[in-house]
Amino acid sequence: MHTPVVCSADADGLPQARVMVLRKADPTAATLRFHTDARSPKVAELDGKPVAVLAYHPTEQMQLRLAGTGRVLTDGETVDGIWNQSTLFARRCYLAESAPGTPLPGPSSGLPAWIEGQQPTPDQIIPARANFATLWVEVTAIDWLHLANSGHRRALFRACDGWAGEWRAP
Numbered sequence: 001m002h003t004p005v006v007c008s009a010d011a012d013g014l015p016q017a018r019v020m021v022l023r024k025a026d027p028t029a030a031t032l033r034f035h036t037d038a039r040s041p042k043v044a045e046l047d048g049k050p051v052a053v054l055a056y057h058p059t060e061q062m063q064l065r066l067a068g069t070g071r072v073l074t075d076g077e078t079v080d081g082i083w084n085q086s087t088l089f090a091r092r093c094y095l096a097e098s099a100p101g102t103p104l105p106g107p108s109s110g111l112p113a114w115i116e117g118q119q120p121t122p123d124q125i126i127p128a129r130a131n132f133a134t135l136w137v138e139v140t141a142i143d144w145l146h147l148a149n150s151g152h153r154r155a156l157f158r159a160c161d162g163w164a165g166e167w168r169a170p
């Protein structure tokens, strides 16, 4: 469940889904944290908007359909701390010259040629910070599904019920 699918609706109301690395799940605050490029069109689709997160655990045969609200943070002590704790290689992708989705004349990583295949130095990575964004999903409902030959099971948990949970037909 390290790479769930994060779903939004675009400006035309059409569904948009993409895989993202789950960086942190905080059960106390019921939040998930993801990292992305601040220039990505998904930032506007997710910030302050309803978000669905879909994850499947193949060994446990468990699906989680999470509903919540997105919040994008780019500045402040918390985001600075997360940025500084990321590896230089992880931060390198934020050196990309154009926003994600920008048309290119040919296949390319979008990175400047001088950093291709190399780990940036702490000085070289400084300008990339402006392109780094954190996405926080405040989870408000969890639809849990477990598949088993002995009988599938499904339950719905909602923040508004204090996460009490209720069984549902699978």
Ligand SMILES: Cc1cc2nc3c(=O)[nH]c(=O)nc-3n(C[C@H](O)[C@H](O)[C@H](O)COP(=O)(O)O)c2cc1C
Residues within 6 Å of the ligand: 003, 016, 018, 019, 020, 021, 022, 034, 035, 036, 037, 040, 041, 042, 100, 101
């Ligand atoms: C395994 C995997 C992990 C990914 N992790 C992230 C991620 O953490 N953040 C991110 O913005 N995009 C991630 N992507 C890329 C997105 O799926 C997507 O292609 C990209 O963010 C552009 O999406 P957008 O057009 O909706 O902005 C990942 C893709 C894969 C296949």
